[in-house]
Amino acid sequence: MDLKELLKGVHVLHIDGRQELEIKGIAYDSRQAGEGFVFVCISGSKTDGHLFIEDVIAKGIKAIVVEKEVKDQEGITFIRVEDSRKALSAIAANFYGHPSKYMNVIGVTGTNGKTTTTHLIKHILEVNGVQSGLIGTISYKILDQEYKANNTTPESLELQRLFQEMLDREVNTCVMEVSSHSLDLHRVEDIQYRIGVFTNITQDHLDFHGTMENYKNAKRKLFYKTTQANIINVDDEFGLELSRQLSKLDAKCITYGIKGPAEIYGKDIEITAKGTRFQLVTPKFSGVINIGTPGMFSVYNALAAAAVGYVTGYGYLEIKKGLEETRVVPGRFELVPNDKDLTVIVDYSHTPDSIENAIKTIREFAKGRIITVFGCGGDRDKTKRPIMGEIAGRLSDYCIITSDNPRTEKPEDIIKDAEVGIKRTSCKYKMIVDRKEGIREAIRQSGPKDVILIAGKGHETYQIIGNRVIDFDDRKIAQELIREDLQDEVDN
Incomplete structure (x- = not known):
């Protein structure tokens, strides 16, 4: 050129x-x-x-x-x-010839729920015959081709290249997570979005944005770039504000929620250990939805995806099929299979709001204690560490504060920051720097009715310590330690 x-x-x-x-x-x-x-x-x-x-x-x-x-x-x-x-x-x-102009690009932004929501949207589309690409935290996918994700939203050059590859492979729809970093750093500046989705906003990334207002303003940018519709969670305070602002600009908004008035909403919600059942209500139809993940947050994710299906023109049965047949998203409230019949859940909850949602969901069905293993990321927002510690302590019966991805910070310092919050509660806890040993301690402490939550890393298969990246998968480590524990019982 x-x-x-x-x-x-x-x-x-x-x-x-x-x-x-x-x-x-x-x-x-x-x-x-x-x-x-x-x-x-x-x-x-x-x-x-x-x-x-x-x-x-x-x-x-x-x-x-x-x-x-x-x-x-x-x-x-x-x-x-x-x-x-x-x-x-x-x-x-x-x-690359502005490929997004010839595509249906659906952007999902928010603090929590982006990954699950994009997977749900993609499955609704695919069960209805629409092949779609996916760009997000876990990976970038185009048909049978999967690329490792280095960022939730790649740099603009990689994005345009991915879009062009999608078009070359006759994939003209893409569902993507849109991070606040990508919006502020102009990575998505020249993408034409058909639909924008807002999930929620809670404290995160203040190490980058500085203030919550800056963080909100970054998220806001997506919704002035859409051409078809904006789908907004109005149970979120900022979402409600955003929907009102967009309505004044005559931008098409579809609202969703559970607590207050919304065009698409869920009611009659039933949560069990095996999943969630609710009534999906839209302006044109309603019906029961059963999803395999327990929790109120699962309802919100499903409502966001259902709203995209609704805007796209699908009916109840088409949306129901897509939602109900979606497989568990890796590291998102994922149950770890094991031979000891322990209930171990791995979740990517790494913000105050997400860890609160995860533990509250477990409280809905737990018959015994909740044992929470968590840490906080190094070289990231320090102010959320005591908040996460207090939430984990207030809602759990026992906690192990351990390392997440300490990066270049001392793991002991990060753990002490989280301890400040947990000390405000009456929860018993231990501080164990080695994450594997922290998980081992949770397994040792657990009984047959207890639930172990391993929070923070979810789908990640690595741990960043200093400048080293080591293999570490919470799911595999938990399974390995449970097998060892079983063997010890047999030997004794």
Whole structure:
């Protein structure tokens, strides 16, 4: 593609060098740069693309996008822009021909529930004959092709490439999680969304956004980009505010909820250890839905997905089939099979609201004690640690505070931050730095009627300690420890 075509829609401050260049590809990571590419210098939190200009020139790059003053070099075209992340988004969309314009892109944002909701939506579509792609926390999927997810929402270049691959494979619908980071960092700037879904908002990512207001404003951006409808949870205070704002702008809104007036709502809710049953009510039809995951949060996720089905034009039976046949989403209130008949649940709950929802759900069916194993992420929002500790202590009978992904922080310091909150409660607890040993302690403490919740990591198959990434899957570790415990009983 010609450089001039590539720069359409980019806010260029000035260009030094030849503009008559043929561009073969785009890179923002110097390791991916190649001859004939344009290199976009991103100023990130850990490194700065401007530091690698000499490296990419040595690789044969002739066009470089910068947002800082750099020295002119003979034979190199420098394109100065105000914001290189915005520029990368526009350049990527231009290079791949704006694929989202020819697709039905459904974006789901919110603190909790994004992953499950996207999977439910995808299954509703697929049982009704619509092949759809999926972009989210667990992985990126296109038909039988699955890619490892590095971010909940990838960088703009990867997004546009994924959309183009979907179109090439005749997949014209994509359901995707849209993170607040991606909205603030312009990763989704040049995507055309048909439907936007808002699940909820609670404290998270304040290490990045600074304040809850900034966090809300990031989420808000998605709903000014949709072309067909916005689906909003109005039981959430911010969701209610958002729906009112959008209505004033004549943006189409479909509201859902349980507690207050909403166009799509659930009633007559019954929660058991095996799942949840409720009455789905829409303006056109109603009927009973049975889902395999217990909990009120499961109803909210199902209502969000049902609302997408409703907007898309499906009836009760079509939505019911999609919801009821969806398999358990990995690491989302996932029951761990074992030979000891212990009830062990692994859940991705890593925010105050999500851990509260998980434990309250267990309280609905637990006949014995609730034993909660949890930790908090390092190099992330520190203010939520005592809040999570207090919630876990208030709602559980016994807690083990352990490591999550400590990253570059000392695990002991993170655990002490969470202990501040649990001390405000009467809950008995232990602090065990080694996560495997923490899970082992929970299994040792448990009886036949107790429920163990292993919270925080869910589907993750790794643990980040310092700069090392080690293999660690809560589900496999729990199964391994239960087998060892059984063997010990046999040996004794």
